[in-house]
Structure formats: C-alpha cells, structure tokens
C-alpha cells in the first residue's frame with residue numbers, strides 16, 4: 001500500500017496549549033481517509049500540516065515521500081498546486097464573484113482559454129448543486145451555498161489529493177448526499193487521495209476507506225469502517241454512539 | 251530587572267519586525283525582478299490607492315502652502331524681500347513639504363486600508379486559501395500594492411507641490427501684494443530642477459514604506475476583528491514614524507545640508 005502522506009511523531013502547540021503530542025498518521029494513496037474527533041481536537045490542524053500551512057513544533061511531515069517539514073514557502077506553494085483544500089468556513093475571496101473564485105486556480109495555473117474556463121467553472125458549480133451563481137458575490141449567498149462554492153474551488157483543477165474540512169457540516173441531507181457522492185466519484189476518476197474531516201458519521205461510513213480517530217492529541221483508533229465500528233476502544237464506541245457516559249470528558 | 255527585560259524584549263521585537271519586513275520586501279522584489287506582475291490588479295490598486303487620495307492631497311497641500319505663505323509673506327515684505335517669498339515656498343514645498351504631506355496623508359488613508367484589507371483576509375482564512383491554491387500572497391496582493399504606491403505617491407507629490415505653490419502664490423498676492431510674475435520668477439530661480447526630482451525620489455521611498463508596513467502588519471494579523479483594528483492602527487503609526495525618520499536621513503544624504 002503506497003502512502004500519500006505521513007505525519008511522523010508530530011507535536012503541535014499553540015502557546016501553552018498542546019494540540020498534538022507524538023501523533024503518527026499514515027494517509028494511504030488512492031483512498032479516502034476520514035478523520036473524526038471532538039470539536040477542538042485538532043482535525044483542521046491535521047489538514048493544515050498536510051499541505052504545509054502549519055509547521056509542526058517537532059516531528060516530520062512527508063508528502064509523496066518528500067519531507068516538507070522544513071520546506072521553504074516558495075516550494076510549498078508549488079507543492080500545494082497538487083493538493084486541493086476545501087476550508088471549513090469556505091474562505092472564498094470576498095472581492096471576487098463565485099465564478100471568479102472557482103476560476104482563479106485555472107486562470108493562474110493553466111493556459112486554458114477563457115471560454116473553456118467558464119464552461120469548466122459552471123460545470124463544477126453545477127456538480128455541487130450550484131447553477132447560475134457565477135456572477136454573485138460570496139456575501140450574497142447562503143452559508144451552505146458558499147460552502148459548496150469553496151468545495152468547487154478546491155476540486156476544479158482535478159488535484160491529485162483533496163483535503164476536505166467538514167464538507168457537509170450544516171448542509172441539508174440531499175446536498176450532503178450529493179457532496180459525499182462527489183468526493184467518492186472524484187477520488188475514483190483521478191485515482192487520487194482524499195482526506196476528509198467530518199462529524200457526519202453517516203456519510204463517513206458511506207465513503208471512508210479508512211477512519212482515524214483523533215483524541216487528546218493522538219490517533220487512538222485507525223482502521224476500515226468495519227474495524228472502527230467493531231472497535232473495542234471505549235473512546236471510539238462512546239464517540240460513535242454520541243453517548244454522554246464513557247471515558248470522554250464532557 | 252523588569253525594565254531591562256522589557257527593553258530587551260522590545261529590541262528583539264524590533265529586530266524581528268525589521269527582519270520580517272525585509273523578508274517580505276525581498277520576496278516581493280523577486281517577483282518584480284522576474285516580471286511576475288499582475289498588471290490588472292496593479293492598475294486597480296493604483297486607482298484605488300492613488301486616485302482616491304487626490305482630493306485629500308489637494309486640500310491638505312493647498313492649505314499648507316497658504317499658511318506657509320501667510321507666515322512668511324507679510325514679514326518678508328516688511329523686511330523688503332517680498333521677491334523671495336515665491337522661492338521660499340517653492341523650495342520648501344518641493345524638497346520637504348510636498349513629499350512629506352502626501353506621504354503622511356496616504357499613510358493614513360491607504361496604509362490603513364491595506365492593513366485592514368489584508369488583515370481581514372487573514373482572519374477569514376482567505377490568505378491561507380490563496381496559499382492552498384498554490385498562489386503566493388506576496389505576488390497576488392503585496393506586489394500590486396507596492397508598485398501602485400511607488401508609482402502613485404510621486405504623482406500625488408507632484409500634485410501636492412503644484413497645489414501648494416499655487417496656494418502660496420494666491421495668499422502672497424492677497425496679503426502681501428506680491429505679483430504672480432515675481433512669485434513665479436522667484437520660485438524658478440530658487441528651486442533647482444534636481445531638487446524636485448530628489449523630492450519625488452523620497453516620495454517613492456515613502457511609497458515603499460507605506461506599502462510594506464501596511465502589508466506586513468495586515469499579514470501578521472492575529473485574533474479576529476480586534477486584531478484587524480490593532481494591525482490597522484499599528485500600520486499607520488509605524489509608517490508615519492518611519493516616514494519622518496527616513497525623510498531626515500534622505501534629506502541629509504540627498505541635499506547634504508545644502
């Protein structure tokens with residue numbers, strides 16, 4: 001099994017607060033890895049480590065075998081072209097229209113003619129259930145629509161790997177289903193890798209090849225959907241059942 | 251000793267700050283040297299940052315030229331050297347007042363705007379979004395603002411020079427009955443053209459200062475809306491102080507005390 005990325009013995013602190021301690025995680029290439037964990041556990045931070053937006057205090061980060069831990073920003077910039085990132089809060093550019101947002105990576109990184117860019121942009125937007133919003137600004141759309149536009153921007157270049165930060169949180173069940181489907185289809189089409197952070201257990205069970213559970217700064221469980229469902233770890237079981245009683249402090 | 255600790259920490263912070271600015275400037279110069287410039291964005295920024303400062307530059311320089319003339323003209327006429335007023339106004343304006351005034355005004359307006367815009371892009375994760383798309387915030391955001399200011403601030407300074415001298419001329423005529431012809435003749439003979447250029451060179455340097463401090467403070471923003479506010483005030487205060495310091499140093503070097 002080839003690995004797309006590896007977090008090796010990583011520690012992350014924000015000031016005095018320790019977020020990750022000796023965390024090790026393998027991300028399998030060509031698979032969908034889902035990361036679950038409590039709010040504030042550090043799931044978004046894991047995604048940021050994987051594309052070099054955040055540097056670990058100690059430990060190493062490898063992407064496709066390259067050590068990116070000490071890579072210079074200008075080299076990271078090039079690396080990131082091959083990694084899509086759908087942000088938890090979309091992070092659309094508010095000075096650009098939705099169409100311009102999604103078109104930006106194509107305009108900057110490809111020599112695609114304008115008409116083709118337009119076509120691809122509207123197709124990508126349609127695939128996430130957003131038609132005819134190209135000329136609107138992010139502030140003119142609902143939270144869920146903005147979220148989907150951010151999703152479209154992350155995948156429009158067909159990157160080898162895509163990092164999704166809570167792609168379905170706060171969306172209606174139909175769109176949730178559509179996006180879950182899109183993640184699976186996209187991964188298949190490119191034979192690419194996806195890392196999905198989510199609380200949405202139903203869609204995780206639908207799409208995940210592997211699930212990693214993050215708890216108190218470390219990965220406490222890792223395995224296929226069945227393995228996680230049958231995990232004897234009381235932390236995992238409490239999380240899956242959403243129970244108040246168990247080892248997880250509330 | 252707490253005092254020494256604080257002074258020590260302050261010194262370290264100042265070096266870190268200067269280092270950060272230098273690094274950002276070097277990164278920007280690399281893109282400029284490689285001609286990886288976004289022309290459209292640069293023009294947009296020139297319009298936003300430059301053209302919109304026109305009215306405020308006109309107003310401040312007009313009144314400064316007028317008050318300068320008011321203070322000097324009446325006395326000069328009293329001492330029988332009314333024919334020197336035009337020279338005095340033009341000389342001071344082109345060498346010092348024009349570049350300084352336009353820089354301070356633009357620092358307050360544009361430096362603040364740059365810091366606020368980039369700062370809110372940081373707190374809404376738009377900067378990280380740029381990076382995650384494989385785009386450099388330096389190339390996309392800093393370089394256009396830097397170029398826009400380096401081009402527009404000298405142009406605004408020319409405007410400030412002209413308006414201030416006209417203001418001085420009107421006041422000199424009204425209060426000290428110095429004719430426009432003698433005012434202009436005096437201005438011409440007192441002000442070497444080289445000094446005008448040196449004044450414009452200074453304002454280009456001020457443009458670099460305003461753009462870099464505004465960008466750096468904006469990009470360093472931490473902690474929500476309050477952080478944006480802090481970055482904005484910080485940018486204005488720091489760039490105005492630096493403008494005064496650099497102005498002295500540059501005047502000393504360029505004019506050599508003459």
Ligand SMILES: Nc1ncnc2c1ncn2[C@@H]1O[C@H](COP(=O)(O)OP(=O)(O)OP(=O)(O)O)[C@@H](O)[C@H]1O
Nearest residue numbers: 014015019037038039040041042043044045046088
């Ligand atoms: N820039 C920052 N400065 C200080 N602390 C931070 C910063 N970013 C994250 N943290 C802290 O690090 C921890 C992990 O944050 P992260 O955003 O990775 O959590 P998360 O698992 O994605 O949470 P959620 O499910 O709520 O999105 C949190 O406790 C947060 O308070």
Ligand SMILES: [Mg+2]
Nearest residue numbers: 043044088165
């Ligand atoms: Mg998160």
